[in-house]
Amino acid sequence: MSADGQGGAAGVRVVIVDDHRMVRSGVRAELAVDAGIEVVGEAADVSGAVAVVHRERPDVVLLDVHLPDTEGAVPTATAGSGGAEVLHRCADLLTGERPVRFLALSVSDAADDVIAVIRRGARGYVTKSIDGAELADAVHRVAGGDAVFSPRLAGFVLDAFGAAAGEVAAVDDELDRLSAREREVMRLIARGYAYKEVARELFISVKTVETHVSSVLRKLQLSSRHELTRWAAARRLL
Known part of the structure; x- marks a missing residue:
C-alpha cells in the first residue's frame, strides 16, 4: 500500500457505480471475499454517484462508463458518457491529501471509452471479464496510487496523455x-x-x-x- 495511508490497515473503502443492480450485487459479493476492502456505498446513475461519492469520500470508486443521468433512464452510447460526467462533477475530490481514485469497470473495451474517462481523471480501466481476485488486486493497486489497465487497453492512454502524433x-x-x-x-x-x-x-x-x-x-x-x-x-x- 502507499505511504499516504490509503489502503492501509483500516481497509480500502469502495463505492460501486453501475446502473445494473445485479452487477452491483455481484461486484459487492466478489469484493467481500477480501477482508481489506469495505464497500461503503452504491449508485445507479450520475446524480446518485456524485452524491454518494461526495458523502462517503471513499478511497476507490468502481465506475461504469455508460450511466444514465437519473435512475431508470437509458444510458447514451456517447463515448464515456455518464462515467466521464461523474468524474467531471467529482473533480474537486481527485486531488488533495486523500484523493478519491476512480477505476473504470466496463464491458466496453473501445478506445474512445477508455480515453474519455482517463482524460477526466480515472486512474485505470478494467473490463468486466476480470475475475474477483484480479478486481480486488486492482482496487488495492489503485488505492495505493498505481494506474491499472486490463492488458491491451493501456495503449489507448497514449492519446489521453497527449503523445504527439x-x-x-x-x-x-x-x-x-x-x-x-x-x-x-x-x-x-x-x-x-x-x-x-x-x-x-x-x-x-x-x-x-x-x-x-x-x-x-x-x-x-x-x-x-x-x-x-x-x-x-x-x-x-x-
Missing part, C-alpha cells in the same frame, strides 16, 4: 539505463499487466518481476506504475 521512440538516455529484461518488464507493467501476468508472459517468478520493477522505478526516478505508464506513453513504448 507520429512521435517515435528515439535513443533515450533514460531508456538506455535499463537492461533488456527490465525493458520487457517495464513495457508490460506500463500496459497494466499484474505481476503474476508478467511472470507468466516472461517465464520468470513473481519475485523476479518485483525486483525488476523496483530497479526500473529507481533507475527512471519514478515513484509508481501511474508515473511509469505516463513515461512509457510519452515515448510511445506501450
